[in-house]
Amino acid sequence: MGLLRGPLASLLLLLQTQVCWLPSLASEPYLADFGEAEVTLEVGGTDLEPSQALGKVALTGCTGHEMHGAAHGEVTVLNSGTVQANDNAPEFEPQKYEAWVPENTVGHDVQSLTVTDLDAPNSPAWRATYQIVGGDDGDHFTITTHPETNQGILTTKKGLDFEAQNQHTLYIEVTNEAPFVVKLPTATATIVVHVEDVNEAPVFVPPSKVIEAQEGISIGELVCVYTAQDPDKEDQKISYHILRDPAGWLAMDPDSGQVMAAGILDRENERFVKNNIYEVMVLATDNGSPPTTGTGTLLLTLTDVNDHGPLPEPRQITICNQSPVPQVLNITDKDLSPNSSPFQAQLTHDSDIYWAAEVSEKGDTVALSLKKFLKQDTYDLHLSLSDHGNREQLTMIRAKVCDCHGHVVTCPDPWKGGFILPILGAVLALLTLLLALLLLVRKKRKVKEPLLLPEDDTRDNVFYYGEEGGGEEDQVGHWRVRRRHGCSPARDGSVWATQ
Template sequence: SYQYNVPESLPVASVVARIKAADADVGPNAEMEYKIVDGDGLGVFKISVDKDTQEGIITIQKELDFEAKTSYTLRIEAANMHVDPRFLSLGPFSDMTTVKVIVEDVDEPPVFTSRLYSMVVSEAAKVGTIIGTVAAHDPDASNSPVRYSIDRNTDLERYFNIDANSGVITTAKSLDRETNAVHNITVLAMESQNPAQIGRGYVAITILDINDNAPEFAMEYETTVCENAQPGQVIQKISAIDKDDPPNGHQFYFSLTAEAANNHNFTLQDNKDNTATVLTKRNGFRRQEQSVFYLPIFIVDSGSPSLSSTNTLTIRVCDCDADGIAQTCNAEAYILPAGLSTGALIAILACVLTLLVLVLLIVTMRRRKKEPLIFDEERDIRENIVRYDDEGGGEEDTEAFDMAALRNLNIMRDTKTRRDVTPEIQFLSRPTFKSIPDNVIFREFIWERLKEADVDPCAPPYDSLQTYAFEGNGSVAESLSSLDSISSNSDQNYDYLSDWGPRFKRLADMYGTGPDCLYS
């Protein structure tokens, strides 16, 4: 015998067990068939044959329920499919076995008493009105209490509430059948002991109609009357609609309002079939006198209580052809073929003249101030900052400025070349110097630099600030500046340094005038 344990949640058509009868034969003689011959699971299980392995496969035909039945016993027979008649006396060629199936309990979600609940409520119901009740229970042996809630994804506007303990559904806000006639919501039932177990029930709530909408025109009518229309001529047939849905259908009644009942232009005839006809009462309509008429029409429905509304029918007077087809309905077009009224043309001309006056006023003010009409941004230098970023040269800077300017101003050179590039070493004869008063030296010194800058093609195109410093008068040693000492035009003789001994040999080599010192 065999015994198998299966959970009660096992889906239908799932395999419960595989059994096999032993047979020493091979090939076709070993082919077998299985069948359930007895037991309490005849309608719950079935058995079939695996052609490749000759096994009997037991599967589920109906859902299992531990609370209803905890075990099943099956009597299964296995027999050869092909029996040689010569060996029938050796039979029978079959065998029996017993299979016991144990159903295991599984924690199941709550189950509703109905898959779908249908409820109705009037759209006039007040907030808190009871609509109906749903019920669910825990199918497990523990029978855990159940709590209810509404899946808000199915009730986004929150029209309904449900009592968590009793399952009573009530209205949470005013209802409108014309907006939504049927509400389909999902109710959730949750186990108190295991909130993960959730059952779902479905509720369809139908909203009953009340007469809360007045009738109105079925469409926007474009009604015309010809200038040559005769009295009693039909110019429009109208109908009405109502958003409500009464059980016996709609019935509308048409009439003119009290203030329009005695007009001399049009009349109204109720056709008693939810339509009405508008007719003329006179002839001689002229667009020049009145191009548009407004006819107020009173419409009442048959609801309880009945509702009514006043709708205005706009009627235009038109020029029609011989067949009564409107050709032109614009009174202004008849008076002014250009398409614009006199008032519109005057308004346009006034705007143009106003603009011209403003332009002339601006031009006049500009001329008085002697200012250009177009502002020149390049001439406005009120807040412009010009940055040159020129730095004074040090003792080793011989490219940008003439460092020989830092000399004793007691003497003045007759000629001076500008040093804006690296100087080349040349053999030059010493210039002739002359002593002149300090104020003359300073004035001529500045004029000399000015003339050099004016004729120098390499000078920058902008103004630059140059500082010329002098050391004063009365120095016996004259200028001690190393910048002046290395100048090729210096008149200082340093040959006596060679007579001062080996300690001054380095200086003698640097400042000597011999040929071997030219590149030191």
């Protein structure tokens, strides 16, 4: 048995292999009695189990295996044992709308559309589905259903351009999630969208400009002209400025957009130039209200000139002064071909007297060799290299010559005795001088006479005079004798004298 509650528009009853057409019934409860068989109602993919019988209803046209028809559409299960069909179409209230949208805005809510539906709320037969059926040739808009209010929310998918089209008329159609079980008219709303003009930023044409410029051009020389266009219809003045110039090589005229050299463009500057390209960002600002600014990128492809000479690497060598092995140096040049290899080399400032320089067959290396014997020391070589464009570069090479044979990495340490011998010689000379001084002093002491004579000689040669003897004349004579012989008077007034 199957219990159904109306109202019903049409229903499919499946009984074993029989499909029966059940016409529209009254809203009163009814009972479909199929005798001994078990009845299951398939409603939108959901089975309704048999329930208690409330009355009997006679079915016609369901005898044998004859198919008398089938219902088209789906019904909705409202609750246990209750079935509802989508037999009411949603209607717009109101049917006409008018909205204003600023240009260039994406995701802007344009308008909310309201509908009414007599079907049960929050059922698939009540929930609305909106679709734009006309007026959006550029695919600028989209519409979705609000999950709670069931309203249609119209938003911008792309920015609108006032200068291209300042008004759009859209036609919106509404249906339900569940299809209609009978043919019903579809409601349509009309929305007129007005685009509001705003001051748009100037646009550089092209946004990224690639030009060629020769490195090393004179300061003030014209590099290029880079200008922007104003999307607005008003005649606005545009001024130009440089936003980012890493090396400070360029300047821009604010009125004409002319770009000129303000420094020396150097292609070989690895800090600012990548793959021969120097990147600069410029600005264009209009005088609108408020002012707006656009940016552009200037890509300068720098062409090479022969402004760098070749350089050897490394610039220090170590070589033996006996059977020396030539020292090979790599040659590098920042310039591109044909301003680079093959290179030529020669020694200058008399460096070729003891040294020789020879460039390899490929022309990218030079070998330095010692021609004559040199004592162990450090020497400076003047090496002149020139490239294929005859750009010459003079480089000083520091050469350390070692007392050794063949190949050497570092010079062997010299014998430390060479420092000791001069010290020993100085010590010996000092000792000799001290010895000579001692001998001279000793000799002088032996030659010097004593100040006092022996006692016996004194008695024989010295006369004694007392205080009472002799007169003044004698005393004077005595003093003369003393002065002549170098004697001194005694304490008692007598005088010692020597014959």
